[in-house]
């Protein structure tokens with residue numbers, strides 16, 4: 001596969017490090033990194049009917065954005081990326097419906113997703129990793145207690161207060177993980193059938209996970 005305009009997807013539960021891997025891949029292969037969360041936050045700040053609607057849904061009502069709006073915003077964003085430029089989709093698609101939509105979108109452009117990496121970690125490891133997570137109140141940067149910062153430290157990036165998210169307790173993490181698995185399984189099957197899925201052991205050090213992924217792209 002040509003590396004200049006490859007399209008990759010990284011999937012994985014919270015704490016799997018998929019965001020970090022996506023960033024590293026974007027840098028190595030000069031890919032446009034697409035995180036739907038960021039696209040929506042950007043869109044919600046726009047003073048347009050759609051921007052106000054998204055702002056109301058995610059910021060005021062705390063609801064999931066319905067698929068039809070996800071498609072509209074996603075499409076608008078991805079359409080601006082030049083044809084010859086590679087793309088990495090980080091955490092999207094999130095549902096089977098979205099996966100089909102994305103496939104059709106690229107098909108119309110004569111392109112397709114080349115590989116889908118599922119970064120797997122056990123439930124125990126997820127809990128272990130998320131329990132030490134601290135988030136900056138100001139810049140929202142996520143840091144690991146005992147690794148990136150110590151208790152009572154401030155954010156190394158902006159000096160903001162660090163806090164533990166209320167839903168980062170073992171019980172709530174378990175519930176989120178179960179929900180995630182239910183949603184992600186059909187998606188994993190879908191890409192397996194297309195022969196695009198690569199399962200990666202996410203419990204290895206970051207560099208080793210990256211090496212495994214890159215190995216699959218370069219051969």
Ligand SMILES: [Zn+2]
Nearest residue numbers: 136139155158
């Ligand atoms: Zn900060």
